[in-house]
Amino acid sequence: MAMRDFALIGAAGYIAPRHMRAIRDTGNRLAVAFDPKDSVGIIDSHFPEADFFVEFERFDRHIEKLRHGGRKIDYVSICSPNYLHDAHIRFALRNQAHAICEKPLVLNPWNLDALGLIERESGVRIYNILQLRLHPAIIALRDEIAAAGDKVHDVDVTYITSRGRWYQISWKGQAEKSGGIATNIGVHFFDMLGWVFGGVRDSRVHMNRADCAAGTLTLDRARVRWFLSINADHLPAAVREKGQRTYRSITVNGREIEFSDGFTDLHTESYRHILSGGGYGLEEARVAVQTVHDIRNAAESPLTGNYHPFCRQVSAARQ
Numbered sequence: 623m624a625m626r627d628f629a630l631i632g633a634a635g636y637i638a639p640r641h642m643r644a645i646r647d648t649g650n651r652l653a654v655a656f657d658p659k660d661s662v663g664i665i666d667s668h669f670p671e672a673d674f675f676v677e678f679e680r681f682d683r684h685i686e687k688l689r690h691g692g693r694k695i696d697y698v699s700i701c702s703p704n705y706l707h708d709a710h711i712r713f714a715l716r717n718q719a720h721a722i723c724e725k726p727l728v729l730n731p732w733n734l735d736a737l738g739l740i741e742r743e744s745g746v747r748i749y750n751i752l753q754l755r756l757h758p759a760i761i762a763l764r765d766e767i768a769a770a771g772d773k774v775h776d777v778d779v780t781y782i783t784s785r786g787r788w789y790q791i792s793w794k795g796q797a798e799k800s801g802g803i804a805t806n807i808g809v810h811f812f813d814m815l816g817w818v819f820g821g822v823r824d825s826r827v828h829m830n831r832a833d834c835a836a837g838t839l840t841l842d843r844a845r846v847r848w849f850l851s852i853n854a855d856h857l858p859a860a861v862r863e864k865g866q867r868t869y870r871s872i873t874v875n876g877r878e879i880e881f882s883d884g885f886t887d888l889h890t891e892s893y894r895h896i897l898s899g900g901g902y903g904l905e906e907a908r909v910a911v912q913t914v915h916d917i918r919n920a921a922e923s924p925l926t927g928n929y930h931p932f933c934r935q936v937s938a939a940r941q
Contacts, residue, residue: 626897627653627693629685629719631710632701633674634659637724640889641699642668647890648897653688653695656681685717695719704806705799708733715744722749722896726809727907729801731915734904741904749901752910753888754814756895759881763874764818767843775819777846777874779811780932784854784867790832797918803835805914808850812839813910819844822913827920828929829936836930837917847930856936 628645632638633655642665645652652669655662660676675681685695698714700707700723708728714721727750728734741748754760767775785794793799800806816822820842827837834851854867861869872879895901925933 623649623897626650626696627688628697628699629653629681629695629714630655630672630699630701631657631681631713632703632724633657633662633665635701637889638662638701639664639668641701641722641893644890644893645669645699648893650697650897653693654681654684682713689717697722700724703793703799704729704801705793708737711737711748712740715740715746715748718744718746720747720749720896722751722893724751725813725907726801726805726911726914727904728911729805729915731908731912734908734911738904747901748904749896750903750907751889751892752810752813752817752902752906753892754810754881755817755902756888756891757881759879760814760818763879767818767874770843773843775844775874776876777815777819777844778871778930779815779846779848780869780871780930781807781811781849782851782853782856782869783807784857785852789852795832801914802830802918803833803850803852804830804917807852808835808848809910809914811848811850812913813907815839815841815844815846816909816913819846821909822916825913825916825920826923827917828923828925828933830917830920830922834936835917836933836936837920837923838928838930839913845928847928849930849932851932851936856932 628650630641630652634657642652646668652672654673656675658676665672688695696719698719698721700710700721702710704726707723711721711723737748789795794806822839822841824840829836833853834856836849839846857869870882
């Protein structure tokens with residue numbers, strides 16, 4: 623298979639090194655990268671010969687010059703802030719390059735329809751990194767749920783990834799740019815839940831704060847309680863005592879689904895999937911985009927009936 627040329631938008635971001643490694647490990651080349659910040663020394667570990675720009679206008683011009691010179695960029699990898707994904711996908715398609723975009727693909731579901739029109743006009747594709755769909759433990763769970771037929775399962779999802787004070791100062795702490803906690807740290811879990819348990823029938827939000835969010839989902843084959851947080855104070859005591867700052871848990875009918883291992887290479891697997899003719903596009907991204915959009919815009923429901931047990935702990939701590 624011939625080597626393909628990639629451009630990368632958002633080279634200084636947290637997730638960009640996984641994309642650089644995926645480009646390298648699939649036998650391809652990063653030709654050019656862009657980020658308004660110049661803290662991108664990580665490029666030297668992967669593609670020291672890549673051109674780099676801190677001004678989008680010069681990056682845009684360079685891509686165009688490459689195309690006119692007979693070296694068209696084949697793919698644009700997008701690791702920019704969430705609210706810029708839509709614009710950067712459009713940039714890729716205008717340059718006749720496929721777009722490989724981080725989650726969330728866009729912040730609003732109607733943006734998917736507009737991108738679909740451009741995708742059809744351009745003849746190139748838009749792909750979303752939905753790496754949990756490639757995790758062996760999640761694939762096995764999906765097969766197990768499918769084999770159980772129409773049975774409705776009880777599911778708890780808890781994800782706490784501690785962040786410092788910088789988080790709220792950055793674009794991630796601005797809901798109009800990140801989509802808020804449920805979108806920024808939770809969208810891949812909501813995609814996974816829809817992929818495994820089917821469509822959303824009902825959604826309730828019990829908390830939607832700057833540092834945490836929680837609620838319930840009724841899916842075709844699951845009753846889900848979910849809790850997401852960036853606050854280290856929300857970690858279980860046993861986790862804090864070990865000095866750990868991240869806690870992931872998914873239980874199905876009271877059984878813990880072990881999926882902590884295997885995260886490291888899922889971006890590379892996502893690239894292999896795309897480059898081999900697979901990949902997840904606009905329609906695959908739609909359920910999660912719609913779900914987090916609805917959560918972001920929902921009124922909070924009272925803490926009655928069925929809710930995630932961490933909600934009571936958080937609510938009591940604030941009284």
